[in-house]
Amino acid sequence: xxxxxxxxxxxxxxxxxxxxxxxxxxxxxxxxxxxxxxxxxxxxxxxxxxxxxxxxxxxxxxxxxxxxxxxxxxxxxxxxxxxxxxxxxxxxxxxxxxxxxxxxxxxxxxxxxxxxxxxxxxxxxxxxxxxxxxxxxxxxxxxxxxxxxxxxxxxxxxxxxxxxxxxxxxxxxxxxxxxxx
Numbered sequence: 001x002x003x004x005x006x007x008x009x010x011x012x013x014x015x016x017x018x019x020x021x022x023x024x025x026x027x028x029x030x031x032x033x034x035x036x037x038x039x040x041x042x043x044x045x046x047x048x049x050x051x052x053x054x055x056x057x058x059x060x061x062x063x064x065x066x067x068x069x070x071x072x073x074x075x076x077x078x079x080x081x082x083x084x085x086x087x088x089x090x091x092x093x094x095x096x097x098x099x100x101x102x103x104x105x106x107x108x109x110x111x112x113x114x115x116x117x118x119x120x121x122x123x124x125x126x127x128x129x130x131x132x133x134x135x136x137x138x139x140x141x142x143x144x145x146x147x148x149x150x151x152x153x154x155x156x157x158x159x160x161x162x163x164x165x166x167x168x169x170x171x172x173x174x175x176x177x178x179x180x181x
Contacts, residue, residue: 023057028121029096033132037066039086044072046086046128048094064123070094071105072128082145084131093132097125 034048050064075082086092099115102124107113119125133139143157155162160174170181
């Protein structure tokens with residue numbers, strides 16, 4: 001075999017394989033920020049638009065379309081749920097499942113489902129993990145629930161505070177009146 005032909009084949013494989021791997025990695029999503037377009041509290045599903053564009057292997061930026069019927073994660077289980085009602089415009093974090101989750105979404109979640117497809121980390125496998133705040137995103141007027149060393153739990157909104165202390169004492173304060181229970 002001609003030496004120049006052998007070198008050309010090696011150079012071709014040396015460039016083709018990394019380019020192929022890079023193109024596959026670009027198609028794989030792990031976690032990206034997104035914006036809530038709409039939220040259905042009853043089904044805990046949202047329509048979301050990714051906030052970061054996708055780059056093709058040719059380096060062209062492409063806007064990602066709205067993803068519909070995305071499951072929304074929540075803190076809790078059957079005994080207790082922290083219910084957050086997302087609104088249009090809220091910033092959230094999207095994670096992407098290892099396999100297709102269509103069968104799981106349609107199930108009651110009582111058994112381990114087969115994936116509806118074997119594609120990994122695709123947009124159709126999106127799950128809203130939680131809210132996130134980009135720089136400058138104002139959450140100061142949002143009601144908050146916090147836990148700290150002095151008060152077991154504090155619930156605050158724009159008009160008042162309820163604090164449940166570790167000794168069982170409850171403090172209620174609306175700015176004009178304070179009640180200790």
